[in-house]
Amino acid sequence: MPSGGRLEYNAGLYLSSFGRKPPIRVNLTNFAGKFVVSKSIQAVRGMNDILPVDTARWQAVESIFATLMASYGYGEIRLPIIEKTELFKRSIGEVTDIVEKEMYTFEDRNGDSLTLRPEGTAGCVRACIQHGLLHNQTQRLWYKGAMFRHERPQKGRYRQFHQMGVEVFGLAGPDIDAELIMMTARLWHKLDMADDVHLEINSLGSPAARHAYRQILVDYLQQHRDALDDDSLRRLESNPLRILDSKNPQMQSLIAEAPKLNDYLDEESEQHFRQVCALLDAVGIKYRVNPCLVRGLDYYSKTVFEWVTDRLGAQGTVCAGGRFDGLVEQLGGKATPAMGFALGLERLLSLLEDRLLPDNTVPHAYLIMAGEKAEQAGRILAEQLRDALPALRLLANAGGGSFKSQMKRADKSGAALALILGEDEMNAAQIGIKDLRGKSGQESIAQTQLVAALADKLKL
Ligand code: ATP
Ligand code: MG
Numbered sequence: 001m002p003s004g005g006r007l008e009y010n011a012g013l014y015l016s017s018f019g020r021k022p023p024i025r026v027n028l029t030n031f032a033g034k035f036v037v038s039k040s041i042q043a044v045r046g047m048n049d050i051l052p053v054d055t056a057r058w059q060a061v062e063s064i065f066a067t068l069m070a071s072y073g074y075g076e077i078r079l080p081i082i083e084k085t086e087l088f089k090r091s092i093g094e095v096t097d098i099v100e101k102e103m104y105t106f107e108d109r110n111g112d113s114l115t116l117r118p119e120g121t122a123g124c125v126r127a128c129i130q131h132g133l134l135h136n137q138t139q140r141l142w143y144k145g146a147m148f149r150h151e152r153p154q155k156g157r158y159r160q161f162h163q164m165g166v167e168v169f170g171l172a173g174p175d176i177d178a179e180l181i182m183m184t185a186r187l188w189h190k191l192d193m194a195d196d197v198h199l200e201i202n203s204l205g206s207p208a209a210r211h212a213y214r215q216i217l218v219d220y221l222q223q224h225r226d227a228l229d230d231d232s233l234r235r236l237e238s239n240p241l242r243i244l245d246s247k248n249p250q251m252q253s254l255i256a257e258a259p260k261l262n263d264y265l266d267e268e269s270e271q272h273f274r275q276v277c278a279l280l281d282a283v284g285i286k287y288r289v290n291p292c293l294v295r296g297l298d299y300y301s302k303t304v305f306e307w308v309t310d311r312l313g314a315q316g317t318v319c320a321g322g323r324f325d326g327l328v329e330q331l332g333g334k335a336t337p338a339m340g341f342a343l344g345l346e347r348l349l350s351l352l353e354d355r356l357l358p359d360n361t362v363p364h365a366y367l368i369m370a371g372e373k374a375e376q377a378g379r380i381l382a383e384q385l386r387d388a389l390p391a392l393r394l395l396a397n398a399g400g401g402s403f404k405s406q407m408k409r410a411d412k413s414g415a416a417l418a419l420i421l422g423e424d425e426m427n428a429a430q431i432g433i434k435d436l437r438g439k440s441g442q443e444s445i446a447q448t449q450l451v452a453a454l455a456d457k458l459k460l
Pocket of ligand 1: 119149151156157158159160161162163295296315316317318319320321342343344345346347
C-alpha cells in the first residue's frame with residue numbers, strides 16, 4: 001500500500017492511493033474458506049495512458065505537424081523504439097544526464113545490452129548510415145514517437161513521453177539552421193501559440209574552439225570552487241559546459257560572470273552564427289542570444305536553439321535543437337553536416353490547454369434499433385450509410401435495450417441526431433430522425449431518402 005494511503009470499507013476493500021490516481025481496488029473473495037486478495041495493476045510510474053477524451057487533441061497537433069512537414073518537403077522516417085545501448089553511449093555522450101542516469105537499459109534474452117530510445121536523433125543517424133541515405137545526397141526527415149527516460153515524474157516530465165522531431169543531413173550552411181527555426185515558428189502560428197513561447201539561440205562553435213574554451217571555463221570555476229554545488233563539482237571534471245545550464249539560483253551570479261563561449265568562437269562558427277541571425281532578422285523572427293545555452297547532449301556544435309515558455313514552471317523548454325556536424329562520422333559514417341530539433345508533445349499540449357478542441361470526434365448520429373427485425377435491417381442500413389457517406393460519424397446501438405434506454409444512450413453519446421428504426425418504421429419502410437440538440441423535433445422519411453437527408457442536414 002502506498003504511504004499515506006487510507007483504508008475504506010465499501011462492499012469490498014479499497015486502498016486509496018495518493019495523488020490523482022484512482023483507488024487500488026482489492027477484492028476479498030471467500031474461496032475454500034480463505035480470503036483471496038487480488039489487486040488491480042497500475043501503469044508504470046511516469047508512463048501515461050492517453051484516453052479517448054484526449055487523443056483528438058494529440059491527433060490534431062500531429063496532423064498539423066505532418067502537413068507542415070510536407071509543406072517544407074520533409075519525409076517521415078519511422079524508427080525502432082529499441083536500439084543497441086552502445087548507439088546512445090557513443091552519440092549522446094557517456095557523461096550526460098541521459099546516459100549516466102536516465103536510460104532504460106536491459107539485457108535481452110541473447111545477453112545483448114539494449115536501450116529504450118531516450119531521443120530520436122541517434123537512431124535516425126544510425127538508420128541513415130545503415131541504409132546508405134547519406135551518399136552524395138541530402139536528407140530532410142521528420143519523425144514522431146515515444147521516448148523513454150528514467151527521470152523523476154512531475155508535470156511536464158515523464159518516463160514515457162512523446163516527441164516530434166526533424167533531422168536534416170548533408171547541408172552545412174546557415175540557411176538550413178534558419179529553415180528549421182522558421183518551420184518551428186510557423187508551427188506556433190498554426191497552433192495559435194506564438195505569444196506563448198520565445199526563442200533562445202547560441203553557438204557552441206567548432207569542437208576545437210569548444211575544447212579551448214573548456215579549459216578557460218574550468219580555470220574560472222576552479223577559482224570559485226567554494227561556490228559550486230555538488231552537481232557542478234561533479235561536472236567540473238566530466239562536462240564543465242553543462243554547469244552553465246544549472247538551474248540552481250545560488251549558482252546564477254557565478255554563471256553570469258563566467259567567461260562566455262561566444263567570445264572564443266572560431267571564425268567560421270562566428271560567421272555562420274551571424275548569418276543565421278541575419279536570416280532570422282530578415283523574416284522577422286525575434287530571438288534572444290543566450291550565451292549560457294549549451295544543451296544537454298554532447299553531439300551539438302555551432303547553432304543551438306530552444307523555444308521556451310514561462311507558463312510551464314521549471315519544465316519550460318518546449319522545443320530544442322541544434323547542429324550536430326560531427327555525429328554521423330562519430331557513428332561510423334562519412335563526415336556529414338546535420339541539424340535537427342525535437343519538441344515535447346506533452347509540454348506542447350499542456351501549453352495549448354483546451355485551445356485545440358477539435359469537434360470531429362463526436363458522432364453525427366446514433367442509430368436506434370428497437371425490435372429483432374429492426375436490429376438486422378439497421379445493421380445493413382448502417383453499413384450502406386457508411387458506404388454512401390464516408391465522412392459520416394455514425395454510432396450504431398449495440399447490446400439491444402428498450403427504445404427508452406437506447407434513446408438515453410443516444411443522448412449521452414453527444415450525437416446531433418438520433419436515427420430511429422422501430423417496428424412501425426420497418427413496416428412503413430421509413431426511418432425516424434430526431435434532432436437531439438436543436439428544436440426541430442422528429443420527422444419520419446422514407447429509408448431510400450435517408451442518404452440525401454443526412455447529407456443535407458449534416459452538410460456532408
Ligand atoms: P530538459 O532540460 O527539460 O530536461 P532536455 O534538454 O533533456 O530537456 P531534449 O533532450 O532536448 O530535452 O528533448 C527535447 C524536448 O523533449 C524537450 O524540450 C522537452 O519538450 C521534451 N522532453 C524531454 N524530456 C522530457 C520528459 N522527461 N518528459 C516530457 N518531455 C520531455
Ligand atoms: Mg532532460
